[in-house]
Amino acid sequence: MRHVALACPALVVTFGLMVFACAEMLGAHPLTMGPPRSVPEAIAMRDEAGAARLIEEGADVRAIGLVRPGILTDQPLLVTPLEAAVLVDATAMLDFLVARGADVPDELACLAADAGARTARARLGERTCHSGDALRGVLARP
Amino acid sequence: MLSLTAERRWEIVAYGYGLLVTAVLGYFLVGLTIQVSDSFGNLLAVQEPTLGQVLRDQLSQRGYLRPLLWGQIKAVYELSAGDYFLWFRGIHVLQVAALIALCVHVMRPRDRLDAALVPLSLAVVVGAHTFMPLVREAFPINSFLTIAIACVAALALAQRAQPRWYVDAFAVALLAGSILTVESGVLVWVVSVAAYVVGMRGVSRTALITMTVAVVAYVLVRMLVLDVGSPSLSERASGFGFSTLEPADLVRRFEGRALVFYLYNIVSSIATVLFAEPKGGVWRFVWELTTGTLHPWTVVSVMSSTAATVLITWFVWSRRAAIRRWHLDGADRLVIVFGGVLLANAVISFPYTKNVIMSPSGVFLGLAVYVASRAWLRAIPQRHAAITIVLFTVLTCGWAFRVAGNHYNLRRTAAEQRAEWVTVDSWLDRQRIALRSADARALHDALRRDALVNHPTPFQPSTGWRNWFDIDW
Numbered sequence: 001m002r003h004v005a006l007a008c009p010a011l012v013v014t015f016g017l018m019v020f021a022c023a024e025m026l027g028a029h030p031l032t033m034g035p036p037r038s039v040p041e042a043i044a045m046r047d048e049a050g051a052a053r054l055i056e057e058g059a060d061v062r063a064i065g066l067v068r069p070g071i072l073t074d075q076p077l078l079v080t081p082l083e084a085a086v087l088v089d090a091t092a093m094l095d096f097l098v099a100r101g102a103d104v105p106d107e108l109a110c111l112a113a114d115a116g117a118r119t120a121r122a123r124l125g126e127r128t129c130h131s132g133d134a135l136r137g138v139l140a141r142p
Numbered sequence: 143m144l145s146l147t148a149e150r151r152w153e154i155v156a157y158g159y160g161l162l163v164t165a166v167l168g169y170f171l172v173g174l175t176i177q178v179s180d181s182f183g184n185l186l187a188v189q190e191p192t193l194g195q196v197l198r199d200q201l202s203q204r205g206y207l208r209p210l211l212w213g214q215i216k217a218v219y220e221l222s223a224g225d226y227f228l229w230f231r232g233i234h235v236l237q238v239a240a241l242i243a244l245c246v247h248v249m250r251p252r253d254r255l256d257a258a259l260v261p262l263s264l265a266v267v268v269g270a271h272t273f274m275p276l277v278r279e280a281f282p283i284n285s286f287l288t289i290a291i292a293c294v295a296a297l298a299l300a301q302r303a304q305p306r307w308y309v310d311a312f313a314v315a316l317l318a319g320s321i322l323t324v325e326s327g328v329l330v331w332v333v334s335v336a337a338y339v340v341g342m343r344g345v346s347r348t349a350l351i352t353m354t355v356a357v358v359a360y361v362l363v364r365m366l367v368l369d370v371g372s373p374s375l376s377e378r379a380s381g382f383g384f385s386t387l388e389p390a391d392l393v394r395r396f397e398g399r400a401l402v403f404y405l406y407n408i409v410s411s412i413a414t415v416l417f418a419e420p421k422g423g424v425w426r427f428v429w430e431l432t433t434g435t436l437h438p439w440t441v442v443s444v445m446s447s448t449a450a451t452v453l454i455t456w457f458v459w460s461r462r463a464a465i466r467r468w469h470l471d472g473a474d475r476l477v478i479v480f481g482g483v484l485l486a487n488a489v490i491s492f493p494y495t496k497n498v499i500m501s502p503s504g505v506f507l508g509l510a511v512y513v514a515s516r517a518w519l520r521a522i523p524q525r526h527a528a529i530t531i532v533l534f535t536v537l538t539c540g541w542a543f544r545v546a547g548n549h550y551n552l553r554r555t556a557a558e559q560r561a562e563w564v565t566v567d568s569w570l571d572r573q574r575i576a577l578r579s580a581d582a583r584a585l586h587d588a589l590r591r592d593a594l595v596n597h598p599t600p601f602q603p604s605t606g607w608r609n610w611f612d613i614d615w
Contacts, residue, residue, distance in 0.1 A: 002519075003258035006534060009542035010261035014163055017549055021169040024601065032553075032601035047599045049560030056594070070605055092565045 038065025040084035044072045048093050051081065061102040064141075078141040082108055086124075087138075089117035094124075110134035152257040153250070159257075160246040163264050167242075168235040170552040171277060173600040175593040176230055178562035178569050181282040182589060185226075188216040189581050207370045210322040211285045218283065226585075227592045230282040237287045238277065242267070244294040245505065248301065248476075249512050255519060262538050263512035266450060269544030271421055271443060272414070272497045272504030277548075278555045279498070285324040286498045292320040293502045296330045297479065297509075300337030302344030310349035317353050321360055326490055329483060329502050331357050336482035340475040373493040375400055380494035381423025382406065404492040411488035411495055415503045418447035423495035438610055439547060446540025449533055450511050454480075457514035460521065473513035480510040511537075550611040556600050563593040 023030050036042030039059050042051035044067045055061055067077040072087055082102050085093040110129030112121040188196055196216045200209035222229035245267055251257045276287040299313050320327030331353050338350055364370045375396055376389040396403040410423045419427045427444045430436045461474055484503045491499040522530055577583045
């Protein structure tokens with residue numbers, strides 16, 4: 001019994017990870033968010049390579065996409081790739097999207113301010129914004 | 143005969159568990175890709191020149207002397223024939239397999255208790271913050287992992303009952319190969335000498351003299367012939383106090399009194415192995431404690447490392463009479479060798495503090511915990527059961543938590559490494575690297591395709607795990 005107790009925590013973690021790995025190899029995705037379902041969702045999950053792959057395979061860099069609940073907020077979100085990049089403060093992704101033809105609307109800087117995205121805000125420059133309006137606009141999308 | 147069979151059975155169980163740990167880690171390792179930083183540039187550098195030129199060029203570098211590291215990169219690059227992911231990621235998995243197999247070999251589990259302690263000891267090896275950079279980075283071969291393997295291999299050779307000429311030859315070759323791969327390869331010599339001093343006789347005195355001559359020759363050639371020197375204050379950023387100082391800040395603060403900074407680095411390096419604090423020279427736990435921002439990860443890492451240190455300290459104290467008389471058994475020897483490696487490892491990391499440099503000591507900590515735990519569980523009477531339960535609960539649960547966290551971190555790293563490939567052209571501009579040849583452009587395209595298309599980002603952990611494991615590494 002003493003021996004089992006000694007080995008137990010490490011064994012539980014190792015066997016747990018093994019089950020996790022086997023499940024993934026069989027196509028399941030326990031404990032993870034699974035594959036990103038849109039460009040904005042890939043960006044929100046910080047899978048920037050996944051977002052780039054979807055774009056290079058033909059996804060629209062301007063299209064609004066669904067971000068599932070639990071990834072950015074408890075609610076599902078409808079955002080553009082640029083908005084997702086601002087919400088996670090991913091400036092390299094911002095540059096990538098702009099280089100791929102995404103248009104930067106004025107409200108994006110306001111969204112960066114509302115979301116507290118410091119580096120994105122520095123990149124997008126200062127705008128005159130009503131505090132919270134841009135974020136509320138994104139959250140209120142049907 | 144019967145007891146031999148039983149011993150063998152527990153050994154096989156231990157190796158089986160080691161294989162499982164390797165398989166799980168290997169699965170997460172192949173989720174990583176060849177990095178842009180530290181790897182793409184290195185591969186570009188070895189593309190054009192021949193192997194001989196690569197080796198020769200390394201003899202004229204300032205601060206570092208690592209010809210075999212570059213030789214290995216060049217050799218694997220050529221052998222891969224364009225299948226870079228398979229070769230470089232495959233080598234990383236094989237390296238981890240070798241390290242874990244050697245650790246189990248050195249532990250020599252003989253009975254049920256020994257076998258029960260193997261998961262804890264491997265958790266200390268794999269869960270340490272000093273182990274993490276061995277697996278999350280590669281250049282694209284992780285040279286520090288090579289050194290950790292070589293150090294444990296040197297110990298395994300020393301543990302043999304009697305010296306043999308081929309063991310001696312292998313030990314000398316191991317030292318030569320390690321020291322020419324990365325500077326901390328000198329630890330192979332430290333392990334061999336420490337093992338001999340404590341009475342391990344697997345490597346002969348003649349071989350040790352040869353190794354010592356080789357180290358002296360290396361130092362003299364490095365200093366007097368090649369004029370390589372050691373990294374200066376302005377070489378790279380390093381942790382100090384509660385932040386990481388850039389080279390310019392280091393020069394401003396320690397110019398003319400570099401010894402203070404070097405002493406800080408040595409003390410920090412010892413403390414990071416024993417207490418998981420500071421990490422990379424930064425006193426993160428103290429900072430979080432004083433600002434009321436304690437992260438579960440920091441608390442668990444400090445507590446579990448401290449518990450391991452308490453256990454080893456108790457072991458040394460309980461064996462002080464035998465150690466004073468130099469009547470050492472196998473466990474004493476292993477703990478003393480750990481102490482020697484820790485000290486030497488800290489001294490050679492004097493120019494700057496990095497968790498990865500202390501990785502050999504982190505591995506030896508796992509081995510020391512193994513023998514100290516065994517001694518505790520055999521020696522401590524039942525009336526101290528409460529202490530045993532508290533100590534081993536912190537140890538086993540804490541280190542298991544750290545193993546889980548390191549795997550989480552590998553999964554996050556898989557996404558971060560691939561993100562670098564999205565904007566690789568900006569990186570090339572910042573580094574002022576121009577892809578002039580068709581081969582260079584083909585390498586760029588092949589590695590980017592591997593990272594983005596052929597081996598896409600593995601699924602990212604659910605957000606619920608962030609609160610436990612997501613820290614700024």
